[in-house]
Amino acid sequence: MDNTVRSLCVKVPKGEGESVRKKLIEKGILDIGLRIVRTDTHILIPVLKEPEDIGVFEISEEEFEERDLSEGDYKALADIPEELQGLLPTSFDTIGDIGIIRLPDALLPYKRQVGDAMRKALPRLRMVALDGGVKGEHRVRELTNISGEGEMETVHQEYGLRLHVDPSKVYFNPRLANERMRVAKLVTPGEMVVDMFTGVGPFAIMIAKYSKASTVFAIDINHDAVEYLKRNIVANRATNVVPIEGDSRQVIFEIPCSDRIVMNLPHSAREFYADALTRLNFGGTLHLYHICEKGEIDDVMRSLAGDAMGMGVKVEIVRYEELKTYSPSSSVFSIDLKLLDWF
Numbered sequence: 001m002d003n004t005v006r007s008l009c010v011k012v013p014k015g016e017g018e019s020v021r022k023k024l025i026e027k028g029i030l031d032i033g034l035r036i037v038r039t040d041t042h043i044l045i046p047v048l049k050e051p052e053d054i055g056v057f058e059i060s061e062e063e064f065e066e067r068d069l070s071e072g073d074y075k076a077l078a079d080i081p082e083e084l085q086g087l088l089p090t091s092f093d094t095i096g097d098i099g100i101i102r103l104p105d106a107l108l109p110y111k112r113q114v115g116d117a118m119r120k121a122l123p124r125l126r127m128v129a130l131d132g133g134v135k136g137e138h139r140v141r142e143l144t145n146i147s148g149e150g151e152m153e154t155v156h157q158e159y160g161l162r163l164h165v166d167p168s169k170v171y172f173n174p175r176l177a178n179e180r181m182r183v184a185k186l187v188t189p190g191e192m193v194v195d196m197f198t199g200v201g202p203f204a205i206m207i208a209k210y211s212k213a214s215t216v217f218a219i220d221i222n223h224d225a226v227e228y229l230k231r232n233i234v235a236n237r238a239t240n241v242v243p244i245e246g247d248s249r250q251v252i253f254e255i256p257c258s259d260r261i262v263m264n265l266p267h268s269a270r271e272f273y274a275d276a277l278t279r280l281n282f283g284g285t286l287h288l289y290h291i292c293e294k295g296e297i298d299d300v301m302r303s304l305a306g307d308a309m310g311m312g313v314k315v316e317i318v319r320y321e322e323l324k325t326y327s328p329s330s331s332v333f334s335i336d337l338k339l340l341d342w343f
Contacts, residue, residue, distance in 0.1 A: 007046040011058040017043035018082040034064035074121035080110040096154025097126040115147025138222040139171035170225040180206040187211035191259040196248040200228040208238035266291040314340040
């Protein structure tokens with residue numbers, strides 16, 4: 001049960017609640033730390049001080065439930081029609097000081113209001129960008145600034161790392177920080193590691209900083225990503241990371257075989273799977289990230305084992321986990337495989 005506190009409030013007939021709420025938002029006196037109370041006939045809206053020029057309504061003190069301010073609290077500040085409130089996303093990505101949100105078509109005419117509400121609820125956000133989806137071979141998001149100003153470049157921090165990134169030029173997923181740390185902790189001293197689709201280097205640099213890997217080869221075909229990777233290597237003093245610009249399918253045959261390979265390309269990592277297996281030392285581990293229907297993950301793992309068998313090698317699925325929802329019916333999964341032996 002949430003804590004309750006007494007607060008000044010405006011008592012508004014139900015039919016006028018939305019218009020009054022908007023006026024209170026404009027005046028900056030809506031108390032978003034308390035939950036609005038609805039009765040059969042009225043809405044009780046908590047306020048920070050007694051409002052002026054909003055009409056003739058009863059002002060009183062009532063009990064309200066407190067809530068912890070979180071990402072979702074921008075909803076209370078969004079100046080959009082009440083019937084569309086339920087369409088507001090419950091979560092969004094934060095990369096550095098930039099919020100990135102996807103909106104359904106019905107909310108696109110109100111994108112500016114949504115962005116402004118997010119920045120008002122979360123003052124750490126300098127900018128809010130609308131996410132138009134991932135485009136092209138470089139997996140780059142199509143981003144449009146809907147609130148705030150300045151460049152898209154920012155500095156994202158996770159587990160003590162400082163990562164320079166422009167999410168309009170390179171792909172970066174801030175929700176994988178815990179997964180990156182998990183993988184880094186698995187690396188044993190002296191391992192040779194390959195990050196096949198490194199982006200700006202979050203996996204590679206996390207591994208370099210939190211393990212005793214001998215060398216981490218970090219590969220990406222996107223020139224902008226590799227330039228940011230080089231900056232991040234310097235910024236985090238990750239001296240054992242070797243940045244390589246090029247097609248991973250070719251580059252992995254130009255570097256030594258490795259003890260661990262990271263394949264963070266969920267839409268198409270499977271296309272590189274066979275090549276990766278041929279460059280993995282026996283006893284080595286491959287971390288593959290894959291998007292599939294939630295009910296199909298067992299089939300995917302059987303297929304991975306079968307493909308390896310067709311190459312004459314035996315693999316063991318050591319672990320798999322559903323990392324995050326991608327769509328109502330599909331998710332991103334992490335799959336850890338160990339290369340055991342020839343058949």
